[in-house]
Amino acid sequence: MKLTDKxxxxxxxxxxxxxxxxxxxxxxxxxxAPPFLTxxxxxxxxxxxxxxxxxxxxxxxxxxxxxxxxSIGHAAxxxxxxxxxxxxxxxxxxxxxxxxxxxxxxxxxxxLLIGGLTLRLKGAFFVLSTIAFAKIMEVAAVTSKGLxxxxxxxxxxxxxxxxxxxxxxxxxxxALCWLYMMLCLLLCLWLERSRTGLLLTASxxxxxxxxxxxxxxxxxxxxxxxxxxxxxxxxxxxxxxxxLFMEPTSLMGLSSSVNFILLAITGxxxxxxxxxxxxxxxxPLSNLLRGGLTRVSGLHGFVLGLAxxxxxxxxxxxxxxxxxxxxxxxLGRGGKRDA
Amino acid sequence: MExxxxxxxSGLLSGGVYSLASVGLALIFGVAGLVNxxxxxxLMLSMYVAWAFYEFMGINPYMSMPLNLLLMAGAGFxxxxxxxxxxxxxxxxxxxxxxxxxxxxxxxxxxxxxxxDYRTVRLEMTNHVINAGFLVVSTPRAIAFLVAALAxxxxxxxxSKTYAGAAMRAVAQNGKAAELMGISLKRxxxxxxxxxxxxxxxxxxxxxxxxxxxxxVGAGFSTLAFIVVVLGGLSSVPGAAVGGLVIGVVESxxxxxxxPAYQQAAYFLLFIVALACRxxxxxxxxxxxxx
Numbered sequence: 001m002k003l004t005d006k007x008x009x010x011x012x013x014x015x016x017x018x019x020x021x022x023x024x025x026x027x028x029x030x031x032x033a034p035p036f037l038t039x040x041x042x043x044x045x046x047x048x049x050x051x052x053x054x055x056x057x058x059x060x061x062x063x064x065x066x067x068x069x070x071s072i073g074h075a076a077x078x079x080x081x082x083x084x085x086x087x088x089x090x091x092x093x094x095x096x097x098x099x100x101x102x103x104x105x106x107x108x109x110x111x112l113l114i115g116g117l118t119l120r121l122k123g124a125f126f127v128l129s130t131i132a133f134a135k136i137m138e139v140a141a142v143t144s145k146g147l148x149x150x151x152x153x154x155x156x157x158x159x160x161x162x163x164x165x166x167x168x169x170x171x172x173x174x175a176l177c178w179l180y181m182m183l184c185l186l187l188c189l190w191l192e193r194s195r196t197g198l199l200l201t202a203s204x205x206x207x208x209x210x211x212x213x214x215x216x217x218x219x220x221x222x223x224x225x226x227x228x229x230x231x232x233x234x235x236x237x238x239x240x241x242x243x244l245f246m247e248p249t250s251l252m253g254l255s256s257s258v259n260f261i262l263l264a265i266t267g268x269x270x271x272x273x274x275x276x277x278x279x280x281x282x283x284p285l286s287n288l289l290r291g292g293l294t295r296v297s298g299l300h301g302f303v304l305g306l307a308x309x310x311x312x313x314x315x316x317x318x319x320x321x322x323x324x325x326x327x328x329x330x331l332g333r334g335g336k337r338d339a
Numbered sequence: 340m341e342x343x344x345x346x347x348x349s350g351l352l353s354g355g356v357y358s359l360a361s362v363g364l365a366l367i368f369g370v371a372g373l374v375n376x377x378x379x380x381x382l383m384l385s386m387y388v389a390w391a392f393y394e395f396m397g398i399n400p401y402m403s404m405p406l407n408l409l410l411m412a413g414a415g416f417x418x419x420x421x422x423x424x425x426x427x428x429x430x431x432x433x434x435x436x437x438x439x440x441x442x443x444x445x446x447x448x449x450x451x452x453x454x455x456d457y458r459t460v461r462l463e464m465t466n467h468v469i470n471a472g473f474l475v476v477s478t479p480r481a482i483a484f485l486v487a488a489l490a491x492x493x494x495x496x497x498x499s500k501t502y503a504g505a506a507m508r509a510v511a512q513n514g515k516a517a518e519l520m521g522i523s524l525k526r527x528x529x530x531x532x533x534x535x536x537x538x539x540x541x542x543x544x545x546x547x548x549x550x551x552x553x554x555x556v557g558a559g560f561s562t563l564a565f566i567v568v569v570l571g572g573l574s575s576v577p578g579a580a581v582g583g584l585v586i587g588v589v590e591s592x593x594x595x596x597x598x599p600a601y602q603q604a605a606y607f608l609l610f611i612v613a614l615a616c617r618x619x620x621x622x623x624x625x626x627x628x629x630x
Contacts, residue, residue, distance in 0.1 A: 298450030
């Protein structure tokens with residue numbers, strides 16, 4: 001891979017990306033429409049969650065996808081975002097829009113601290129340290145009852161207004177989640193086509209080799225980790241304003257952290273559109289299964305678990321690269337026939 | 340002072356079971372290089388088997404031990420053939436995700452079959468204690484500790500004294516060289532995996548008289564066992580045994596002085612601090628499997 005000396009201009013990169021992946025662009029842009037086309041709150045709910053998780057998984061992908069260093073602790077940043085904006089709102093009356101930024105700042109700081117300690121760890125060590133970090137944050141939220149309400153959770157009073165980031169209609173939430181997803185997606189697209197992105201991938205793949213070429217590998221990785229944490233935290237604030245309720249375990253537990261990864265892996269980690277595709281497939285599937293298979297508890301998780309096992313064992317690169325390969329093969333053959 | 344001794348001993352006793360679970364994980368990682376994040380789910384499985392024998396046939400967990408261990412070995416063998424064999428060469432983080440998906444599948448399977456209820460095995464000795472004057476020890480916990488210690492010792496003997504054990508250590512040291520000496524890698528990987536799962540199964544059945552079983556009972560154990568293994572030096576079997584005892588004692592003291600909610604936080608914190616100071620593990624990750 002050749003390192004370009006100056007980054008591609010943002011607009012040129014965007015044009016390039018639209019030309020190369022028109023289908024994915026259409027999918028991402030059009031995903032705003034469905035919540036406004038249906039009147040059913042049940043489906044609007046699933047669509048809003050799909051968009052939110054697409055954004056969250058993109059945020060995870062920004063560090064872990066491109067560096068190939070899997071963090072199973074991103075739920076900690078989700079929790080920091082949710083609790084920061086909510087506590088500011090409940091205790092001081094600060095608008096969640098500002099709270100969201102404050103949460104990002106707190107998450108960025110936390111990421112700086114924890115990343116400084118753990119990013120140099122390799123393989124299973126790093127993964128475990130991220131799990132440990134999320135667990136500590138979860139326990140902290142459970143035990144500081146005076147502030148967070150412990151495992152009883154926190155409830156936000158329903159008071160719809162734009163300033164409160166509380167909406168009466170689910171489609172407004174969907175629009176907010178869509179904006180969030182687009183922000184994360186555009187940042188990933190920028191990263192993918194920038195010099196920094198190449199540096200990140202190189203550093204993640206082989207830190208010693210990257211450093212011997214004069215790359216400040218640890219600085220690049222730390223910067224990406226901090227950005228990823230701050231973005232995840234913004235999603236956390238939206239999460240809190242959407243549910244108007246939060247509780248440490250469902251927010252910061254292991255299964256929450258794992259969800260980030262499963263969406264990205266299913267779609268294709270380390271590709272900008274992968275997490276979006278993954279969420280569009282899995283979030284509705286998971287919610288519909290949960291709604292449909294209620295008679296036997298556990299059946300929905302069992303089916304989902306088996307599906308994930310199959311994807312991970314047989315298609316560990318995710319679905320997107322497969323689709324690309326398929327499309328390229330079709331187009332290639334078509335081209336030959338024309339010529 | 341009395342209560343401190345009591346806290347120490349009770350930590351040591353739970354540590355014995357942690358050691359047993361972790362030793363299996365260290366063996367699997369050291370020999371086959373497999374990251375098994377579904378380790379705790381096999382503990383849950385053997386607890387359910389022990390409970391089923393007790394509930395439906397009236398056989399207590401200690402009597403059903405041989406059958407239970409046989410079933411666990413079978414489960415380990417099946418898992419290896421169906422899943423692990425395919426991912427031997429994969430990246431560790433991919434292995435971790437696959438085994439996480441496996442643990443999710445097994446947990447939900449348990450939820451479907453056995454429901455979310457807490458099931459208990461109530462033996463006459465469940466509440467029986469040994470009173471040694473200054474110390475009170477619950478009998479089933481003491482038995483668990485003793486059996487765990489015996490099993491760890493047996494594993495050590497197997498690794499250091501038998502041909503199959505030597506082959507296992509050879510594979511852990513240098514797989515290619517071992518293969519050139521005529522050792523079948525896949526067979527050794529499979530043996531290590533089956534032994535590791537059987538050991539965590541033993542830990543589960545030893546816990547069953549004192550601990551209720553429910554679908555998520557194993558969830559905490561996988562992370563715990565990993566932390567123990569990392570603290571013990573990754574592929575060191577004695578390291579894992581000692582690490583288990585240390586974690587048991589730390590957990591017990593944190594629970595006593597700071598409250599039960601901080602038990603987990605204490606060893607996770609210990610883990611992060613330890614990694615920050617010594618990124619290669621407390622005892623240092625040396626090549627090969629120590630026995």
